[in-house]
Amino acid sequence: MTNPAPSSNPFVRKIEGFVSLTDEERTALAEASASPRTVKAGTMLVEEGQSPRGVHLILEGMAYRYKLRANGRRQITAYLVPGDLGDIDVALIGEMDHSIGTFSDCQVVRMSSETVLRLQEHAGIARGLRMGTLVDEATLREWLLNVGGRSAIERLAHLLCEVHVRLDAVGLTKDTAYDLPLTQTDLADTTGMSQVHVNRSLMELRRGGLITFRQRSMQILNLPELRRLAEFKANYLHLGVRSAA
Amino acid sequence: MTNPAPSSNPFVRKIEGFVSLTDEERTALAEASASPRTVKAGTMLVEEGQSPRGVHLILEGMAYRYKLRANGRRQITAYLVPGDLGDIDVALIGEMDHSIGTFSDCQVVRMSSETVLRLQEHAGIARGLRMGTLVDEATLREWLLNVGGRSAIERLAHLLCEVHVRLDAVGLTKDTAYDLPLTQTDLADTTGMSQVHVNRSLMELRRGGLITFRQRSMQILNLPELRRLAEFKANYLHLGVRSAA
DNA sequence: CGGCCGCTTGACTAGTCTCAATCAGTGTGG
DNA sequence: CCACACTGATTGAGACTAGTCAAGCGGCCG
Numbered sequence: 001m002t003n004p005a006p007s008s009n010p011f012v013r014k015i016e017g018f019v020s021l022t023d024e025e026r027t028a029l030a031e032a033s034a035s036p037r038t039v040k041a042g043t044m045l046v047e048e049g050q051s052p053r054g055v056h057l058i059l060e061g062m063a064y065r066y067k068l069r070a071n072g073r074r075q076i077t078a079y080l081v082p083g084d085l086g087d088i089d090v091a092l093i094g095e096m097d098h099s100i101g102t103f104s105d106c107q108v109v110r111m112s113s114e115t116v117l118r119l120q121e122h123a124g125i126a127r128g129l130r131m132g133t134l135v136d137e138a139t140l141r142e143w144l145l146n147v148g149g150r151s152a153i154e155r156l157a158h159l160l161c162e163v164h165v166r167l168d169a170v171g172l173t174k175d176t177a178y179d180l181p182l183t184q185t186d187l188a189d190t191t192g193m194s195q196v197h198v199n200r201s202l203m204e205l206r207r208g209g210l211i212t213f214r215q216r217s218m219q220i221l222n223l224p225e226l227r228r229l230a231e232f233k234a235n236y237l238h239l240g241v242r243s244a245a
Numbered sequence: 246m247t248n249p250a251p252s253s254n255p256f257v258r259k260i261e262g263f264v265s266l267t268d269e270e271r272t273a274l275a276e277a278s279a280s281p282r283t284v285k286a287g288t289m290l291v292e293e294g295q296s297p298r299g300v301h302l303i304l305e306g307m308a309y310r311y312k313l314r315a316n317g318r319r320q321i322t323a324y325l326v327p328g329d330l331g332d333i334d335v336a337l338i339g340e341m342d343h344s345i346g347t348f349s350d351c352q353v354v355r356m357s358s359e360t361v362l363r364l365q366e367h368a369g370i371a372r373g374l375r376m377g378t379l380v381d382e383a384t385l386r387e388w389l390l391n392v393g394g395r396s397a398i399e400r401l402a403h404l405l406c407e408v409h410v411r412l413d414a415v416g417l418t419k420d421t422a423y424d425l426p427l428t429q430t431d432l433a434d435t436t437g438m439s440q441v442h443v444n445r446s447l448m449e450l451r452r453g454g455l456i457t458f459r460q461r462s463m464q465i466l467n468l469p470e471l472r473r474l475a476e477f478k479a480n481y482l483h484l485g486v487r488s489a490a
Numbered sequence: 491c492g493g494c495c496g497c498t499t500g501a502c503t504a505g506t507c508t509c510a511a512t513c514a515g516t517g518t519g520g
Numbered sequence: 521c522c523a524c525a526c527t528g529a530t531t532g533a534g535a536c537t538a539g540t541c542a543a544g545c546g547g548c549c550g
Contacts, residue, residue, distance in 0.1 A: 069390070069394055069395075069476060070476055075393050078386075089379055092372060093376070093379060095480070097387075097483070133378065134337060137332070137378075140382065142312075144388055145312050145322065148320045148392045148437030149318050149320045231314060240339065
């Protein structure tokens, strides 16, 4: 069976990682993501407490969900990579319970709920979007396990493995290398560690010959060993056979 | 405005915490949850790796989602209290990425995907179910913040506040007391702590006059102070005005 | 009555955090 | 083109939270 060539649109590409689409559906997705706007690094797209205004779709760059504590501590709860979408049903709630910000300059589309509803009239797209929601939730569970149950170095290793797979699914890796526009502080707020300890743990991964990481460029030198260390299994991302290759 | 008397069916009651239902919708929900089966404490309802067979609805008792590491460590990723439902779209995935087990004897309904689809033909129910999914995800984010960003004692305090609100929403509290059929080991696997440290932290909460907890019976003695300690805000549960009272 | 599970407590250890200083890279204005 | 400022990375020292190991206790069930 021959699949169509992977689309250059990461939204199309992500959904096609979950389900097969008709040409019509591919076109509908491409049209819905046709006119992105550029957002600078360090921008807040939405803030906790605001009422949600549309659904954000990331086409380029990297963004993240987070929550703040009163003492200023920030917990990052998700990364949004190209093709990723905010909660499709977010219009149902009165106010956001978390914020979304950008790590790097991004190309972002803000889709209205009506647009989302229109897209969901296509059966394939509807299934793909719901798969996306399931995977978001599964990823949160895995992050919870990561922070609750793994050691510092395992946590980082697992995170790096996950990002690798997710970027690979939308064609944004060069073999085992990828762009990771995060500071060590960002990694710390993701994994529930201090920045200093992230630094030391990264050093250990480097000394072990597992990775290099400088200038926001992540290079995995020994993927099998990194996965073994992290006990990484990609099943929770539900990429299925289509992307297994 | 007078609302109808709260239903004794926790499923109906939970959905009505999110949206207004018509009599017809209430009836449909009640019918779908009409014939539960009894499941003993310590049963696995579903295991990671299996293909999902229907959607589980808890009507009585308490269950939990969890993931296991190779070394045997267990991370609990969610509590399922009466009225709670597994992922409604779970039929879309090929195999479970986590397991579900019971803390106590439970009354459980296994609904087929067709039943779920039929329920979703009612607009109000569809909205309520999607709200439930949003709240599940928001709760996971809060748990991640809890484990990643709070101290041991704050974590436990926050968890106890959350369970109180959720049980209250389905009428299962007696003022600030409720049934919590968990061992200290269960709490440890929920919060990413050791059992010993859970014990010491609970002791501290007791010594501070904040709670009593014995024989699976949790009594919050000083709710305002417990919430202050945990920095607890219930906004992420999106119970809205209907249940705010 | 015995066994087992869950809770409690003590002693010691270890992983991680905090504080602090230094260094490197980038961008800016003079 | 250079001095300066700022952000982010690195490293050291010491403190502390939480984990591990171990023993004892109490209640419940068969």
